[in-house]
Amino acid sequence: MPELQPIVLASADDHDLTKLEQFRAVGGYAQLERARQLEPQAIIDELNASSLRGRGGAFFAMGRKASFIPKDSDKPVYLCVNADESEPGTFKDRELMQKNPHLLIEGMIIAAWAAGINRSFIYIRGEYQHQADILEAALAEARGEGYIGERILGSEHTLDMVVHRGAGAYICGEETALLDSLEGKRGNPRLKPPFPALQGLYKGPTLINNVETLCNAPAIIENGADWFAAMGEGNSTGTKVVSVSGNVQRPGNYEIELGIPAREIIYGLAGGPPEGHKIKCWFPGGSSAPVLLEEHLDLPYTFEAMAEAGSMLGSGAIIVVDDSQPLVPLALRLAEFYRHESCGKCVPCREGTNWTVKSLERIDNGDATPMDLEIMAQVQQNIIGNCLCVLGDSMAMPVGSMIEHFRDEFEQHIEQARAARDREEIAVRAGAELASVAEAGPA
Amino acid sequence: MSEFAEAVRKIAAQYPDTRSAIMPAIRLAQEQHAGWLPPDAFEQVGDALGLTPAYCEAVASFYDMYHLQPVGRQLVEVCTNICCGLEGAQGVLEAFEQELGVRAGETTEDGAITLRAVECLGGCGWPTIVAVDNRYRQNVRAEDVTGIIGELRGAEPHA
Numbered sequence: 001m002p003e004l005q006p007i008v009l010a011s012a013d014d015h016d017l018t019k020l021e022q023f024r025a026v027g028g029y030a031q032l033e034r035a036r037q038l039e040p041q042a043i044i045d046e047l048n049a050s051s052l053r054g055r056g057g058a059f060f061a062m063g064r065k066a067s068f069i070p071k072d073s074d075k076p077v078y079l080c081v082n083a084d085e086s087e088p089g090t091f092k093d094r095e096l097m098q099k100n101p102h103l104l105i106e107g108m109i110i111a112a113w114a115a116g117i118n119r120s121f122i123y124i125r126g127e128y129q130h131q132a133d134i135l136e137a138a139l140a141e142a143r144g145e146g147y148i149g150e151r152i153l154g155s156e157h158t159l160d161m162v163v164h165r166g167a168g169a170y171i172c173g174e175e176t177a178l179l180d181s182l183e184g185k186r187g188n189p190r191l192k193p194p195f196p197a198l199q200g201l202y203k204g205p206t207l208i209n210n211v212e213t214l215c216n217a218p219a220i221i222e223n224g225a226d227w228f229a230a231m232g233e234g235n236s237t238g239t240k241v242v243s244v245s246g247n248v249q250r251p252g253n254y255e256i257e258l259g260i261p262a263r264e265i266i267y268g269l270a271g272g273p274p275e276g277h278k279i280k281c282w283f284p285g286g287s288s289a290p291v292l293l294e295e296h297l298d299l300p301y302t303f304e305a306m307a308e309a310g311s312m313l314g315s316g317a318i319i320v321v322d323d324s325q326p327l328v329p330l331a332l333r334l335a336e337f338y339r340h341e342s343c344g345k346c347v348p349c350r351e352g353t354n355w356t357v358k359s360l361e362r363i364d365n366g367d368a369t370p371m372d373l374e375i376m377a378q379v380q381q382n383i384i385g386n387c388l389c390v391l392g393d394s395m396a397m398p399v400g401s402m403i404e405h406f407r408d409e410f411e412q413h414i415e416q417a418r419a420a421r422d423r424e425e426i427a428v429r430a431g432a433e434l435a436s437v438a439e440a441g442p443a
Numbered sequence: 444m445s446e447f448a449e450a451v452r453k454i455a456a457q458y459p460d461t462r463s464a465i466m467p468a469i470r471l472a473q474e475q476h477a478g479w480l481p482p483d484a485f486e487q488v489g490d491a492l493g494l495t496p497a498y499c500e501a502v503a504s505f506y507d508m509y510h511l512q513p514v515g516r517q518l519v520e521v522c523t524n525i526c527c528g529l530e531g532a533q534g535v536l537e538a539f540e541q542e543l544g545v546r547a548g549e550t551t552e553d554g555a556i557t558l559r560a561v562e563c564l565g566g567c568g569w570p571t572i573v574a575v576d577n578r579y580r581q582n583v584r585a586e587d588v589t590g591i592i593g594e595l596r597g598a599e600p601h602a
Contacts, residue, residue, distance in 0.1 A: 076459065088524045088563040126508045127564050129577040162457045167466055168507030170562065184462035186505040202459050245526040245567035252568040287525055319526055333525055337562055
């Protein structure tokens with residue numbers, strides 16, 4: 001079993017880190033003093049040198065993002081934490097906020113310091129009421145200690161933090177939809193550019209980071225960029241909290257060093273599929289990631305390797321599907337989700353997700369012919385890259401990959417469902433004929 | 444100023460623009476209207492924030508957690524997305540439907556419980572997730588459902 005190297009979940013299981021005192025007892029908030037000695041640019045340089053990349057799904061370098069924030073903005077500059085974790089299979093930020101809320105706050109203070117930010121918001125999905133309560137309590141404690149508020153730690157710097165609760169909309173995890181939602185609108189994505197770093201919340205420059213990303217900042221300040229960059233492989237440095245779910249024996253969150261083989265995560269840590277079963281396919285990065293197969297299990301779990309294999313590391317959520325699972329119902333449930341969550345603004349996504357659901361329903365009901373499979377595959381191609389955001393792509397990619405890898409199974413499903421429906425129809429017709437004969441009576 | 448408008452005014456002070464307070468304001472209005480949003484609620488929110496009721500309703504209708512129709516006194520939500528689904532969520536949902544005598548999306552005749560099938564709740568490591576009034580229950584199996592409903596019915600003040 002691979003050795004775990006916790007950074008963001010360190011001490012979280014043997015201490016109650018939701019309490020400020022206990023968080024401080026394990027070295028919490030100690031990096032603020034150190035960060036304060038540094039020039040903002042020096043913090044950004046350190047983050048850059050660490051190659052810390054965004055843990056929300058896009059893997060964009062955090063230091064670079066922070067460096068895009070203009071230094072001389074005449075509008076207020078904001079920090080928005082993306083805690084709208086809604087990608088199916090992903091439950092890492094929930095655990096982080098629940099167990100280690102002060103670490104997020106410490107990371108936010110460091111980021112705000114680096115980018116010259118005075119106002120920050122944590123956009124947390126509405127369903128995470130328990131975690132929002134924990135964050136509110138932690139904020140109150142941190143405010144009481146002078147870590148946030150006016151003139152923090154005796155400096156000239158002011159930092160406000162507000163927990164903003166969402167209300168059930170997957171799309172609000174998309175950064176520009178998040179901004180619209182936070183501005184009190186429907187959560188529709190915006191056209192980019194301008195990117196949020198230049199024109200974000202209320203047109204002010206806005207730094208948007210995922211919870212886990214920010215949680216890594218204090219350790220980088222403490223131990224240095226070299227220490228962080230020494231972990232991982234290539235451009236995928238540091239650790240990653242991987243949420244493993246689906247058909248495995250020990251589902252849960254595991255903080256691993258990036259670059260260990262996926263097999264070690266799925267089998268070594270999560271126990272693999274139930275006895276007697278094999279892996280049929282797996283999503284390496286949430287339900288939006290194209291599925292991979294058994295043959296990909298020995299790839300290093302890195303951003304680069306997953307991309308080269310035709311998928312993505314995404315939010316770091318591995319969903320395992322074993323050989324007992326039929327794929328048509330799975331693809332259908334997936335498509336239903338994206339149809340439900342499409343904001344409806346772009347036609348390819350709004351119509352494409354609906355068409356895909358209809359096609360998969362036809363396949364499952366026995367109304368489809370093999371031509372439907374072709375049409376459906378084409379629909380996926382016509383969604384990808386044609387919308388303001390990637391929600392439509394997020395359905396098209398996994399559904400497209402399932403058809404690609406398991407075309408035989410889809411074709412078989414079409415045949416079998418048709419045959420079953422035909423048998424039913426014949427039985428109904430035969431029944432009706434018998435009934436009419438009986439009604440007519442003996443000739 | 445009404446008590447509601449006063450509460451909303453305080454929330455709005457946290458934001459760069461008062462419009463940002465619309466989500467917390469709608470949530471508060473919903474809490475004060477038995478868990479859903481009748482037309483009155485939108486007037487209240489609109490008045491408090493200087494927005495039209497129609498705008499408030501348009502925003503509310505975008506989000507799953509705002510209810511535009513009456514709901515039961517308790518809300519039971521079963522995650523049926525793929526991770527819970529791979530581990531038997533459909534069976535859990537069906538057990539609730541059978542136990543309550545309603546389909547997903549409906550409310551029991553006595554107005555006690557609304558049952559909903561919902562998208563991923565972010566608890567995929569502990570399937571099936573069932574949220575009762577937003578508090579998660581983990582690892583729920585079909586055979587646990589009778590007990591859960593018994594517990595909820597028992598907790599009703601006038602049961």
